[in-house]
Amino acid sequence: MTARIVSLAEAVAELVHDGDTVALEGFTHLIPVAAGHEIIRQRRRGLTLVRMTPDIVYDQLIGAGCAAKLIFSWAGNPGVGSLHRFRDAVQHAWPVPLEIEEHSHAGMANRYVAGASGLPFAVMRGYSGTDLPAHTATVAPIQCPFTGEMLTAVPALNPDVGIVHAQRADRRGNVQFWGITGVHKEVVLASARSLVTVEEIVDELTPMPGAVVLPGWAVTRVALVPGGAHPSYAMGFSERDNDHYQAWDAISRDRDTFGQWLTEVLG
Amino acid sequence: MTARIVSLAEAVAELVHDGDTVALEGFTHLIPVAAGHEIIRQRRRGLTLVRMTPDIVYDQLIGAGCAAKLIFSWAGNPGVGSLHRFRDAVQHAWPVPLEIEEHSHAGMANRYVAGASGLPFAVMRGYSGTDLPAHTATVAPIQCPFTGEMLTAVPALNPDVGIVHAQRADRRGNVQFWGITGVHKEVVLASARSLVTVEEIVDELTPMPGAVVLPGWAVTRVALVPGGAHPSYAMGFSERDNDHYQAWDAISRDRDTFGQWLTEVLG
Amino acid sequence: MSWTADEMMTVAAARALRGDTRCFVGIGLPSTAANLARRTHAPDLVLVYESGTIGAKPDRLPLSIGDGVLAETADAVVSVPEMFNYWLQPGRIGVGFLGAAQLDRYANINTTVIGTDYDDPRVRLPGAGGAPEIAASCGEVIVVVRQSTRTFVDRVDFVTSVGHGKGPGDRERLGLRGRGPVLVITDLGVLEPDPGDCELTLTRLHPGVTAEQAVAATGWPLRIAPGVTTTEPPSDDELTALRSLTGAEEPA
Amino acid sequence: MSWTADEMMTVAAARALRGDTRCFVGIGLPSTAANLARRTHAPDLVLVYESGTIGAKPDRLPLSIGDGVLAETADAVVSVPEMFNYWLQPGRIGVGFLGAAQLDRYANINTTVIGTDYDDPRVRLPGAGGAPEIAASCGEVIVVVRQSTRTFVDRVDFVTSVGHGKGPGDRERLGLRGRGPVLVITDLGVLEPDPGDCELTLTRLHPGVTAEQAVAATGWPLRIAPGVTTTEPPSDDELTALRSLTGAEEPA
Secondary structure, three states: OHHHEEOHHHHHHHHOOOOOEEEEOOOOOOOOHHHHHHHHHOOOOOEEEEEOOOOHHHHHHHHOOOEEEEEEOOOOEOOOEOOHHHHHHHHHOOOOOOEEEEOOHHHHHHHHHHHHOOOOEEEEOOOOOOOHHHHOOOOEEEEOOOOOOEEEEEEOOOOOEEEEEEEEEEOOOOEEEOOOOOOHHHHHHHOOEEEEEEEEEEOOOOOOEOOEEEOHHHOOEEEEOOOOOOOOOOOOOOOOOHHHHHHHHHHHHOHHHHHHHHHHHHO | OHHHEEOHHHHHHHHOOOOOEEEEOOOOOOOOHHHHHHHHHOOOOOEEEEEOOOOHHHHHHHHOOOEEEEEEOOOOEOOOEOOHHHHHHHHHOOOOOOEEEEOOHHHHHHHHHHHHOOOOEEEEOOOOOOOHHHHOOOOEEEEOOOOOOEEEEEEOOOOOEEEEEEEEEEOOOOEEEOOOOOOHHHHHHHOOEEEEEEEEEEOOOOOOEOOEEEOHHHOOEEEEOOOOOOOOOOOOOOOOOHHHHHHHHHHHHOHHHHHHHHHHHHO | OOOOHHHHHHHHHHHOOOOOOEEEEOOOHHHHHHHHHHHOOOOOOEEEEOOOEEOOOOOOOOOOOOOHHHHHHOOEEOOHHHHHHHHHOOOOOOEEEEOOOEEOOOOOEEOOEEOOOOOOOOEEOOOOOOHHHHHHHOOEEEEEOOOOOOOEOOOOOOOOEOOOOOOOOHHHHHOOOOOOEEEEEOOOEEEEEOOOOOOEEEEEEOOOOOHHHHHHOOOOOOEEEEEEEEOOOOOHHHHHHHHHHHOOOOOO | OOOOHHHHHHHHHHHOOOOOOEEEEOOOHHHHHHHHHHHOOOOOOEEEEOOOEEOOOOOOOOOOOOOHHHHHHOOEEOOHHHHHHHHHOOOOOOEEEEOOOEEOOOOOEEOOEEOOOOOOOOEEOOOOOOHHHHHHHOOEEEEEOOOOOOOEOOOOOOOOEOOOOOOOOHHHHHOOOOOOEEEEEOOOEEEEEOOOOOOEEEEEEOOOOOHHHHHHOOOOOOEEEEEEEEOOOOOHHHHHHHHHHHOOOOOO
């Protein structure tokens, strides 16, 4: 059972392949940033990146040229401003062209729910009257068979790999996380393979208020990566590094300063 | 705000009217049995009763003649056997005829989810090849607009009144429950009006592992009813009274012994 | 040690659970068998109850699927909608255990009504519960049921849960993604669907039971597999573990 | 005490939140305004953030909608799918606060792209986030945005979130169940949809601002309500509370 627990480098090498659809999730909290950097270091290419809120970890992956496509609902540096590498890719195809598939948060959340539920689509109220459906093939009208009412369908998201950060795992690979849990459970269950990076590995998971537990058999690999969410945070272990988010604005604004950052990450 | 907290008799008098659709939920755990007895005492008639697992509390309501219709997925005395008052109503229309609308657990759960979500229906994999759809108007085929795959739709359940038992509430009517949470959240959110009976009312809710909190503004009325789930149980407060479930078999088997039980409840 | 036919049935069912399978457990015999397996040869067996408890490790047999001991000992407790939508429906559960009031030669199951008029039934049974979707979505299904002509019928009065429908290819046509019933374990022996036409065939007899007895307890002309074998009798260890679970004494 | 135009805007937005309303709060100005309201006249205001925190009571302004202080102080923390499906979609949230990169006379909002070619945008903005469904499903919507001809445009380049569509009846036709934008609060004044034809009309000017300034900052011929009033200036209490939240000093 403990074969489930490997190093981050091994996990990324094993699970993430060129051309894969990869979702790194975490709604502000518990973002698997270290796993994103490892994907950059292993120089993956042609990825379809999926994420509700592509924040700076996706700005980095996009700037590093790992992504061919982005499926998302809000691409910004939360509380700071724009994602400059994302904008440069969309507006100027730098360093490579970036195809986009754009949804609302409600749409993305429901796409993950459908994926986790083994359904091909989800039904919601949304998109009606907006210009999104005209630019997104993955939105369709659907009629209620009982009332005749028209609603909106969105197709399931089933990434090849889903990656999240969590507070801890036990030695059997059972994973526990608490605080803002976002779409953590859904992305792990919707993905063909999954990786959870954790702050600590313990003998036994102590029950915690608000905690979600994913049984080890529902997770492909666990890697011990203390601080692996930085500059995002892990409630109970760290605080969100808001200064770092603000500093990213200057680093990412310019291709050269970003290039220096990238050189350092690639080591 | 504290006007939300009333006596059980007041709550039932205010919320439950003849002819209403009423759901008393609790998946084995936290069943609002005392509220059911209060409905019997207040002699409500013509109710459409909704419940995934009509166990002895619904056997009692049906035997007392409160129900005109039952919407359900499994009507038995869990771990014991049949519900004799339910069978007598279906097989012999005693004491009054009982219309039934029958689903599977997955169907009922999804109907509550749709109701809680403000959607007219839910999509699932289910019922395919069974004889249920031929006898239930509330099952329909639906096609995925993206893959063409055929799935099953079930309409939302939105009871007039949803009633559950919970461990505790605070003085503002915020409700907290833990252990097996069943469809508690869904039935409260799906219903036009809701009542939660609780073991205790406290100044402040202490966070608990596995606990769900429903904000007071999402609950219509709270009533303090210690032991209000008996012979079901409230984790942390009581154990399931398995002997009582077994004793019910003999009481309910015969119309006369049931009549004696009913006389005692009516007082 | 001597043993009863029900004990043999439970032990045979427990043995059918292997390794670290996830098993969707109903109450009664399936729960006894699954807990016995966990106590004997399959300590890593993951018990999943429809009440929302995943990985429950009860130290005594629960009377209901929602007893407190299940939630207290579970790895995770989820809501009932989540159990059906996130865990059962996508096929995450390897084995589903089902009982039956009636069962036909294709292992279709009735737990709804006895009598052919649904609106005026001879006997009203509890109904579907989780069974239709367990039968549809688990990797495979094991049916545990006492064998008699009342139960093993030529045609079920109501299809509550689909076994193999009317034969080969029916499950695929209906969009059912699990393999369906692979074993029917009774107090007399074990039946398995024929690999060719899916008809239930007697492949094993419990010790002391004859093929004639099994045929006599079946409401259709029961096929006997050419190489029908005899079930290994319950070991002393199995019986001891079973009786410590159920609190039963050795039969007189 | 003196104050800035942004402070006036925030105070005006805070005042628009009444009693024990539930308010769906985005980050930035809406969060500042909602927290200010909770500290002043509306202590029972329930703050709901799309990160899943219901009833958050932050003691400092969060930088993001997912800061730890929101989860630590919330009455309940739910998953993001639950937030959108169980809480926002059914209309349980009274007021939604939205910003805008572009806004038209019917309060339709663009936060997606500047430039009319979506595939080759002049400026790529963050996109929709929770806004389309907030605009659709909250009981009513308040837009808070600085007023300029760059933002207040004759026609938005992209409809990210529907205000009043192309005029009366459009929301009903589209199946949007909330009432839509009822107030647009800017650094210059307040606009409200005309009860007849839904066109945004200037109904209030902040102290020291002229109608001409508001007209000049609007990219369509701005209607002025006949009885246009002047906003009550921020009180010392309001400014003190606001600055203790933002850490700002009194402007020089």
